[in-house]
Amino acid sequence: MSTAYTRRYVLAARPATTTEPLEDGVLRYEDHAPVPALRDGQVSVKVKWLSLDVATRGWMNDVRNYLPPAPLGEAMRALGAGVVTESRYPGLAAGDRVSGLLGWQEDAVVEGSTLRKVPDGVPLQAALHVLGISGQTAWLGLHDIGQPQPGETVVVTAAAGAVGSLAVQLAVAAGARVVGVAGTPEKCDLVRSLGAVGCVNYRSQDVEAAIAELASDRVDVVFDNVGGAVLDALLPHLAVNARVVLCGAVSRYDRGGPVPLRNWFHLLPNRVRMEGFIYMDHADRFDEIEADLLPRVRAGELRCQEHVIDGLKAAPEGIQVLLNGSNNGKVLVKLCD
16 A cells, blocks of 8 residues: 655754744654554544644643643644544544644544534534634633623623634623723724624723723623733722633743732732633533534624634744734634645
């Protein structure tokens, strides 16, 4: 049997720092990499879409994380979506649309048990945002920790991002009064179009003063994807028994050193609950969450703006797009046929 080949990016070396932009030599592009032969329980997938997430940068480092560091010498870790081309796993057949950890490569051989079928009636790439990591994360953080009630005020940071934009829509659907925080006028326009009553541009406005004006009744829930100074500016405006959902800290992913919270004391007298979470800890609930999200997606009630990068070879550019905040919505790599 002749050997099949594919194109891929391999993690060739650990970055010199844990936070700075990638230097040359960390990723190595291979345009003639052999595809492993299929074993029992495995499937071969033609990868059509890759998800780029801020976690990708962290997986490159040899540091403690919620997953082990991405292995050196293998295709860079990434969630992806594609079509099964050959199967030796009884639950999947050629032609099935699937998603899972497929890596930065055009052809992946993986254990069939690690894949999820993509529901009919939705675009394939939806499995990487509204029905995937972004939607699952927004749903878990908002419903399990934030628990917004009708009429409460919810502030979402990085509100134009993949997770943030979905958290805005889910909070609006729950009857909350939503205020977003984003970094450009265009992003703020997008947030308002999703149902938010207002949006603070943290680059041009004083966040603390703007929130005081937009949320005069105080903030009941913060869904935070940013951390740092933006989170700190929100703490003085928390209501009694407020909930702070710690979802991400994009403000620190490409910079070194922690940022102290000057306003932490407001947590104590207001009996605030601040809690972090990782969506992968809740894999046993993915079917439950998908069952809630899928009808909304099919009905057009939930949408996720896509920031598409064309071609596998351009994938590294997407990491910096994420870290500098120049994306609008979910960053995806569309692999060429």
